[in-house]
Amino acid sequence: MDKHYQLPETQDGTVLFNTDPIIQKYHYEIDYLHSYAQDSPFFVGLSQGKLLGSHCTSCGRRFATPRGICMECGGKTEWFELPREGRVHTFTTCHFGGEAFLKETPFTLILVEFDGVDTLFLSRLVGAEPEEVYIGMPVWARFIRNSKFKPTDVYFVPR
Structure with a gap:
């Protein structure tokens, strides 16, 4: 007996950007397993409202970002533990960003300078219009309440 089989079909179509050669757009999603390895304490610190840096046990150099x-x-x-207060070393206004930041554009990225620390910390500045930001501007670290264990768990506001 010959049975007729047919795959189910959807109503959504395909967006073509070109036909020779065919270039099409399609959504692709995947879950990744990612380890922060020796940097894990930094992200645990963010979840506890702490900003952790690392310092060398040999030469004493102090880093504002994790370093093993x-x-x-x-x-x-x-x-x-880094101080929560710093100042803007430099900044840029971003008019485009990754998917996570598209709703926030334009947004301001800053490099934060801390007293007694040899390197800078990259973060977002929230609560200031781009034309209000200046080199040396005092800023204060804030943390999202529901930690995602990501670098974006911390951001800075004008002091």
Whole structure:
């Protein structure tokens, strides 16, 4: 007996950008398993409202971002808590961003300078119009309440 089989079809179509060669748009989604490895304490700190940097146990260099090994001398590093207050070292206004930031555009990215720390920290500045931002502007770290264990869990506001 010959049975007729047919796959179910949907009503959505395909967006073509070109026909020779065919270039089409389609959505692709995948789940990733990602490890922060030795940087995990930094993200745990964010979830607890703490901003952690690392300092070299050999030469004393202090980094505003996680480092397992000193970039200056190659020595081992340990965690320390950064101050919540810093100042804008430099900034840029972004008029386009990744999918997570499209609703916020334009937004301001800043490099934050902390007293006694040798490197800078990249973050978003919230609560100031682009024309209000200036080099040396005092800023304060704030944290989202429901941590996503991502770098975007921390942001800065004008002080």
